[in-house]
Amino acid sequence: MRKRAAPPPEAADESGDRQFIQVVARAMAVLRAFTAEDSVLGNQELAARTGLPKATVSRLTHTLTELGHLSYLPRFAKYQLGLGLVPLGQLALANLSIRQVAAPLMRLLAEETGTSVSLGSREGLSMLYIEHFSPRTAVALQLGIGSRVPLGLTAMGRAHYAVAGEAERAALDARLAEAEPDRWPEIRAGLREAVEMHAALGFTVSVGDWNRTVHAAGAAFALPNGGGTVAVNSGAPAFMLGRERILHEIGPRLAAVTRRMEALAGLRH
Incomplete structure (x- = not known):
């Protein structure tokens, strides 16, 4: 394509x-x-x-x-x-204290659930991975630090959208509609559902919406002192992670872990 x-x-x-x-x-x-x-x-x-x-x-x-x-x-x-970009990237990552807060919780979640767990932040119309842990299994998603995934169709991106302010959502709507005119009705429906779901349950889902072979849950929160928003996802190949498991196990566990990260991030500032 x-x-x-x-x-x-x-x-x-x-x-x-x-x-x-x-x-x-x-x-x-x-x-x-x-x-x-x-x-x-x-x-x-x-x-x-x-x-x-x-x-x-x-x-x-x-x-x-x-x-x-x-x-x-x-x-x-x-x-x-x-x-020449390597020192800049390393310095940028080192300055993100949320990575130190999130890493132990992410690693444990990956090991206990057998899912890949990533931390990301918005970059344009994408979510950029800034931390990542894979499970100790032979099957894992082939993504890592520095990977980008589309905001509109992924659990991580939908989670970011769900906690964003009205002005940011409006700006994203306009840019997504221009960038993806054919898929915009589908993307918009998924984003609206994510806002309601995150408010009610503390997480969002993407069940094959971005990649039909990948299922994931996502959750997000705002960093203290205007430090921006970060999102966390927990995902696996579709055959390992069905919709029911996402809704009743992975999503709730991810929401709880994300709330813990948010509390610890507040204590660090």
Whole structure:
């Protein structure tokens, strides 16, 4: 399936902020186009994914390569993320104290339930994994720290949406409707159901909505002192995790663990 081109980086400036620097946004759009699944990309592919002209992309990839943020692979005439980003990523993760709070609880949940448990935060229309634990089984989801999953169709993304404020929800609705016009009615219905479910039960679900082979529960909470929102998911291959188990075991356990994380995060501040 051909990937839909992302909106131009200009769309990121939703407030019309005059302090917003477009060239920085464009460079970041190029870097964010790389994923664990598509770790090597050429200028043409980057142009398609960012919505930027190929000439602009060529100048950006040249500059980012000179800075060490991209590496050029002559054999393929394509780029991959460079080692210059590693210290930045490590520093960013080290500064997230919620990871230290969440890690022991996530590890225990993964071991006791046999599910993969991840912690993430919103990045655009995706959820970015910032911590992850897999169960000690031969079968586990092939995702990890740095993975991105779509906000609108995953349990983690729906949980984030459920605890977001009205202004953020409205902005997300507009962006999702533009990015996924064909699937927007389906996405909207899932998000509305998630808001009600999270309020009533403390968790959301995605039963094959993003990937038909993956079932998961998600829960989210706001960090203290305006530190943003984090979400946690607990998922497994569909054949291991049916809807009834999600609703009656995994979801309630995840909700309880997330409430514990929220309480501990408050104590750390």
